[in-house]
Amino acid sequence: MTDDLMTIRQMCDAFDVTPRTLRFYESKELLSPIRHGQKRLFTRRDRARLKLILRGKRFGFSLEDLRQLLDLYDRGDQQHSQIAAAYQVARERLADMERQRAELDAAIADLREQMTWGERMLASLKDNRDAAE
DSSP, rough: OTTTTTEEHHHHHHHHHOOOHHHHHHHOOOOOOOOHHHEEEEEEEHHHHHHHHHHHHTTTOOOOHHHHHHGGGGGSSSSHHHHHHHEEEEHHHHHHHHHHHHHHHHHHHHHHHHHHHHHHHHHHHHHHHHHOO
């Protein structure tokens, strides 16, 4: 095995993914390992693509977004198209994440307010019960 090629097990160990994940990404045409019968050999290109896929998934990019961005790499314009498209997708994703954070912050504030009300009600009910005894 040369340094340029990795088996599916080596890829799983290196990137902390399952064989099923790698086969799934291959079925979605995000990775294209060399096939020798049932054996898959992953190239440096596959490793670089997997690294980008995993980073993109962490940021919440869709698989279709990732496939399109990865396909732009081969365009031959020194990655200008790929970087510009990735930047636009990232900007949209960041806006979505910031909207989600604002909604979550509002829900947390509302829940805290409800819990404070609940604490006051419990204390009042306890005081009423203690006074009745």
